[in-house]
Amino acid sequence: MSAPAAVTWSAANARRMERQFLRTPAKPGEAGPGEVVDAMLAAQAQVSSAAELSVGLRMDGATRHDVRDALWGEEPSLVKTYGPRGTIHFLPTTELPLWTSALSAIPGGPSPFKAGDRLTPAQTQEIVNAIGEALDGVRLTIDELGDEVVARTGPWAGELVLPAFQGMWPRWRSVMHLAGHRGVLCFAPNRGRKVTYTRPAYDSGEPPLPAEVATRRLLRRFLYAYGPATPSEFAKWAAAPGGWSSDLFASLASAGEIEAVEMDGVPSAWVVADDTEFPGDPVRGVRLLPYFDAYVIASHPRERLFPGRAYERALAGGQAGNFPVLLIDGVVAGVWHQRRSGPRLTVTVEPLGSLSAARERELAGQVERVGEVLEGRAELVVGEVTVGAHA
Numbered sequence: 417m418s419a420p421a422a423v424t425w426s427a428a429n430a431r432r433m434e435r436q437f438l439r440t441p442a443k444p445g446e447a448g449p450g451e452v453v454d455a456m457l458a459a460q461a462q463v464s465s466a467a468e469l470s471v472g473l474r475m476d477g478a479t480r481h482d483v484r485d486a487l488w489g490e491e492p493s494l495v496k497t498y499g500p501r502g503t504i505h506f507l508p509t510t511e512l513p514l515w516t517s518a519l520s521a522i523p524g525g526p527s528p529f530k531a532g533d534r535l536t537p538a539q540t541q542e543i544v545n546a547i548g549e550a551l552d553g554v555r556l557t558i559d560e561l562g563d564e565v566v567a568r569t570g571p572w573a574g575e576l577v578l579p580a581f582q583g584m585w586p587r588w589r590s591v592m593h594l595a596g597h598r599g600v601l602c603f604a605p606n607r608g609r610k611v612t613y614t615r616p617a618y619d620s621g622e623p624p625l626p627a628e629v630a631t632r633r634l635l636r637r638f639l640y641a642y643g644p645a646t647p648s649e650f651a652k653w654a655a656a657p658g659g660w661s662s663d664l665f666a667s668l669a670s671a672g673e674i675e676a677v678e679m680d681g682v683p684s685a686w687v688v689a690d691d692t693e694f695p696g697d698p699v700r701g702v703r704l705l706p707y708f709d710a711y712v713i714a715s716h717p718r719e720r721l722f723p724g725r726a727y728e729r730a731l732a733g734g735q736a737g738n739f740p741v742l743l744i745d746g747v748v749a750g751v752w753h754q755r756r757s758g759p760r761l762t763v764t765v766e767p768l769g770s771l772s773a774a775r776e777r778e779l780a781g782q783v784e785r786v787g788e789v790l791e792g793r794a795e796l797v798v799g800e801v802t803v804g805a806h807a
Contacts, residue, residue: 419773422678425720427694428644429746435641436711437474439699444477449486450493450508454711458499458515459506460737463806465790466706467506472789473705479791488605495616496603498596501655504603512616516599517630522656533577535590542569543588548600551615555604561613562586578765589662635664636673636688642714644677644685649716671751699746702778706763707806708737712748722748725768732805740804742767753803754794760781761787761794766801 433439436455437447450475453459461467468480475482483506486494499505499515507515524753535543543565550556550564566574566589576584584777595601603613625633638650645789651661665686668674672689679685700749704713713736715721720728732738742750750767763783771779781795787794 418669419540420676420678420683421634421692423644423692423694424697425680425717426767427696428679428699428745429715429721430695430699432642432646432711432715432748433699434695438703438705438711439475441476444475447475447484448493449475449478449506450510452789453494453506454508454511455641456459457637459712460499460708460713461504461506463483463707466708466740467788469706470709471506471787472784473703473785476636477788479789482792483724490732491806495669497616498593500653502593502597509737513625514630514633516597517540517625517627518634520594521598521631522654523660525655525657529590533587538801539569539573540591541574544595544600546573547595548587548615551601551613553615553617555607555612555614556591557610557612561598562588574701577663589779590800601694610763617769631664632668639674639686639688640691642716643691645716646685649714653714700777701745702782703743704740704752704763704779704782705743706740708767709741712741713737718748726750728770729766739801745778751801753801756790756792760788761792762797763787764797764799764801771798 430439437452447455454475456470459467459470465480468483468731469507471483472478481493486492487496487506494506495509495512496504496506499507499519507659507690511694518621530727544792546565546568547561549568551726556564562574566586573588577587578585578590587590592601600615601613602616606623628757634654635650638653640646641741642649642653647661647665648658650665651657651658654661657728665674669676669686674686675689676683677685677687712721717737718734719727720733722736730739730741730748730751739751740753741748742752744767749769750765752763754761754763755764763786765779765783776798779798783794785798
């Protein structure tokens with residue numbers, strides 16, 4: 417057996433950024449929002465404006481209007497729903513058969529709810545079915561959806577047993593993310609200030625994928641976007657049990673679908689089979705990435721992406737994504753925050769080291785681009801960011 421291919425972390429990082437349009441944004445006509453999100457694998461949309469910025473920054477000349485049109489326009493290429501880790505994401509509509517099959521197949525962890533408040537598998541399926549029936553062809557607010565679910569199941573589904581931010585939620589809401597994973601719920605345009613939901617109406621022409629096919633394909637896609645990566649890193653990204661992830665890696669390795677590489681002397685990371693070409697030159701330049709950017713969340717090892725002081729300043733207890741970050745030459749070198757007042761955006765950037773005049777000019781250009789994506793006029797302030805990590 418030949419020795420594993422050797423790759424440096426710097427080269428791996430450069431390839432990740434290149435494949436995600438972070439090294440060079442997509443030119444007009446090269447890739448639209450759907451293709452860009454597909455390259456990212458998924459765009460976390462816990463903060464919608466941050467997700468719009470994540471996608472827009474990867475496209476030359478794009479604005480948030482382009483992303484919103486991809487979500488809510490006549491021919492949507494994106495859908496907003498529950499994705500990896502049970503969190504809200506933008507996903508490409510063409511890949512919904514993959515996502516719904518794969519996410520439904522990933523084993524869940526132990527329930528966080530008290531024994532008496534948990535749903536049985538039969539109750540879970542009954543609620544998911546009720547959600548799908550209630551949302552078919554309509555858009556409902558959370559209260560309207562709750563009324564419909566309880567009417568189709570029974571009062572037990574509406575009992576207020578789930579601790580929430582400012583009170584208690586009804587029992588049925590504990591499976592909303594599962595309804596998204598199973599393809600019967602997604603977000604619809606807001607009705608005024610109220611969030612609405614509907615049933616995905618997108619038909620790619622592809623039948624639902626078998627669970628094994630979907631999970632294997634998802635792992636290969638993850639490794640293409642973020643490899644080299646380990647089973648534990650994939651498990652963290654997918655919120656999957658470590659043993660399940662290790663078994664999945666072993667299955668693909670035995671089938672010759674993935675192969676190990678030696679990264680910085682450690683022979684423990686994996687790539688798609690034969691996908692061992694990496695850029696010869698490292699990443700250069702300054703970039704700003706918003707909250708929960710996919711590249712920051714999925715890239716490992718954390719210690720290399722967040723070197724030195726960045727590990728303490730730009731991570732929230734080791735959790736990536738809770739701060740918008742400043743990248744210099746492909747690694748985190750500061751944090752930033754933007755405050756909006758009408759069309760005006762004040763972007764405060766806190767570098768963790770000194771900036772040369774050339775770097776500050778690059779940073780000013782990035783701030784200007786942030787303003788363009790968010791359709792505002794942005795000004796740069798270099799100073800301390802006093803806003804804490806996003807929950």
